[in-house]
Amino acid sequence: MTHFTELRRELESYLSSEAVENIYKAYRFAARAHKGQQRQSGDPYITHPLAVAQILAEMRLDEQTLLAAILHDVIEDTPIEKVALAEEFGHEVAELVDGVSKLAQIQFQSRAEAQAESFRKMLLAMAKDIRVILVKLADRLHNMRTLGVLSHGKRCRIVRETMDIYAPIAQRLGMHALRVELEDLGFSAVYPLRSRVLQEAVRKFKRTHRSTISHIETTIKECLEKNNLPPSAVWSHKKHLYKIYREMREKHLSFSEVMETYTFCIIVDSRDTCYRVLGVVHNLYKPLPERFRDYIALPKANGYQALHTTLFGPHGVPIEVQIRTADMNNIADSGIATNWLMSNEDKNNPVQERTRAWLSRLLDIQQWTGNPLEFIENVKIDLFPEEVYVFTPKGDILELPRGATPVDFAYAVHSDIGNSCVAAKIDRRFVPLSTMLANGQTVEIITALNASPNPAWLNFVVTGRARSNIRHFGVESQASQSDLLKVAVQVEVPNQPGILAQIAAAIATADGNIDNINVEEREGNNSILHLMLSVHDRKHLAQVMRQIRTIKAITRVMRENK
Numbered sequence: 406m407t408h409f410t411e412l413r414r415e416l417e418s419y420l421s422s423e424a425v426e427n428i429y430k431a432y433r434f435a436a437r438a439h440k441g442q443q444r445q446s447g448d449p450y451i452t453h454p455l456a457v458a459q460i461l462a463e464m465r466l467d468e469q470t471l472l473a474a475i476l477h478d479v480i481e482d483t484p485i486e487k488v489a490l491a492e493e494f495g496h497e498v499a500e501l502v503d504g505v506s507k508l509a510q511i512q513f514q515s516r517a518e519a520q521a522e523s524f525r526k527m528l529l530a531m532a533k534d535i536r537v538i539l540v541k542l543a544d545r546l547h548n549m550r551t552l553g554v555l556s557h558g559k560r561c562r563i564v565r566e567t568m569d570i571y572a573p574i575a576q577r578l579g580m581h582a583l584r585v586e587l588e589d590l591g592f593s594a595v596y597p598l599r600s601r602v603l604q605e606a607v608r609k610f611k612r613t614h615r616s617t618i619s620h621i622e623t624t625i626k627e628c629l630e631k632n633n634l635p636p637s638a639v640w641s642h643k644k645h646l647y648k649i650y651r652e653m654r655e656k657h658l659s660f661s662e663v664m665e666t667y668t669f670c671i672i673v674d675s676r677d678t679c680y681r682v683l684g685v686v687h688n689l690y691k692p693l694p695e696r697f698r699d700y701i702a703l704p705k706a707n708g709y710q711a712l713h714t715t716l717f718g719p720h721g722v723p724i725e726v727q728i729r730t731a732d733m734n735n736i737a738d739s740g741i742a743t744n745w746l747m748s749n750e751d752k753n754n755p756v757q758e759r760t761r762a763w764l765s766r767l768l769d770i771q772q773w774t775g776n777p778l779e780f781i782e783n784v785k786i787d788l789f790p791e792e793v794y795v796f797t798p799k800g801d802i803l804e805l806p807r808g809a810t811p812v813d814f815a816y817a818v819h820s821d822i823g824n825s826c827v828a829a830k831i832d833r834r835f836v837p838l839s840t841m842l843a844n845g846q847t848v849e850i851i852t853a854l855n856a857s858p859n860p861a862w863l864n865f866v867v868t869g870r871a872r873s874n875i876r877h878f879g880v881e882s883q884a885s886q887s888d889l890l891k892v893a894v895q896v897e898v899p900n901q902p903g904i905l906a907q908i909a910a911a912i913a914t915a916d917g918n919i920d921n922i923n924v925e926e927r928e929g930n931n932s933i934l935h936l937m938l939s940v941h942d943r944k945h946l947a948q949v950m951r952q953i954r955t956i957k958a959i960t961r962v963m964r965e966n967k
């Protein structure tokens with residue numbers, strides 16, 4: 406008996422025995438890697454990746470996703486590296502695990518709504534493969550289920566991030582069941598008392614209305630059978646606690662007002678049957694005018710399809726009836742994850758392709774129905790983005806076009822920053838100003854008082870804002886700079902904080918001008934700075950270099966022959 410037994414049972418219900426063995430191998434690999442590590446609860450660490458895999462197996466995800474789920478914390482929390490995973494389990498799995506680890510490294514800080522939206526976009530953009538997001542969501546779900554053992558501070562941080570970031574992502578991907586559970590777990594963690602009171606109220610409501618509910622359920626079933634339209638399933642739908650709470654807060658409704666309408670789901674075998682069932686229930690109970698919605702012909706923005714109608718039930722209680730097929734119901738529950746449910750038939754089709762196909766299928770539906778394209782546009786942008794999302798040193802997120810460089814970043818912050826930009830750091834390391842930015846990086850711009858934009862930047866900037874500023878500056882300063890001498894100077898500096906600012910200050914003190922800085926990192930502790938300076942003449946250059954030498958830490962200053 407191992408921890409693996411329960412997961413094995415789930416896997417065997419839909420994967421080949423070869424795939425199951427492979428996942429078992431990953432389990433033993435991960436168990437060895439996490440050996441000795443414990444969760445906060447005292448459980449062996451391996452129970453966590455197993456639970457994450459269990460969640461994804463219940464969603465019927467493919468073998469690679471399951472392997473990645475079992476291994477998802479190995480790169481992050483053990484000495485094992487990506488290459489080792491690639492050797493054992495293949496490149497695709499290693500990429501997935503690496504993607505999950507990268508998401509784990511960036512943390513959401515700000516409370517602002519706009520920031521949250523950018524952060525969601527950034528996460529989606531960072532995941533080149535949507536399965537990375539699915540593993541991350543399952544990881545988050547298990548962490549939310551086991552919140553109880555964490556300290557208050559840690560718990561609050563995780564709940565906030567879940568409510569602001571992960572629940573909306575789940576919603577956007579149409580993963581209703583997962584989103585509902587995340588929200589209810591978050592709600593009861595933040596408001597334990599309110600959640601308990603509400604839960605009790607719902608229980609009481611069900612008890613007093615049980616006979617009415619089952620009466621309506623049986624009546625609908627019998628009536629459909631009489632009309633030769635036997636449904637696959639009929640059930641009464643309940644609102645989740647957080648939704649009830651939110652409706653009470655936002656719409657200023659009382660509990661009984663929120664609960665006033667009973668909702669029933671009817672599952673049938675075909676689209677055609679949906680419409681016929683609609684006719685039958687409209688005959689059974691009188692429909693409320695203007696409450697009929699045909700989401701089959703006009704699907705909701707996230708792909709949801711069903712017929713909705715509201716009826717006057719027995720004793721005048723309003724009943725909402727939702728009619729859909731089993732496939733539509735899968736999409737209503739798991740959204741984008743449904744993709745893998747249906748995926749067994751086209752095994753040769755890589756997942757990224759299937760995701761595209763899923764999106765274009767949605768696009769088709771929506772074009773055909775003339776529905777707003779909002780969702781599909783969002784998801785498309787999010788999954789295959791034209792933008793990169795990077796952090797400022799303060800943790801704000803900037804959205805830039807793909808291919809943007811630190812110079813574009815500097816101008817996006819402020820044109821003064823762009824105009825006085827001399828060097829840049831990405832994730833605390835100096836980089837050439839022409840470096841292309843990638844999602845999730847933190848970018849820091851080093852400015853100097855007298856610096857001016859270098860026309861050569863026009864060769865690599867991609868934003869109009871940077872371009873026009875550099876051009877504008879060039880035209881203005883051409884006249885005043887034409888009589889200046891351009892010299893290349895090389896400075897050897899130790900890698901220590903603030904050194905660049907000191908050099909920039911020294912040059913400014915001597916009235917010199919920095920046109921450009923390139924940093925060349927060397928082995929060990931030193932870097933070489935290549936400075937392009939503007940000075941009046943040789944004598945002025947000597948003054949500037951002398952001023953630089955006054956900085957104690959600097960080992961060498963010399964003119965470069967160019």
Ligand code: MN
Binds near residue numbers: 453478544
């Ligand atoms: Mn984890």
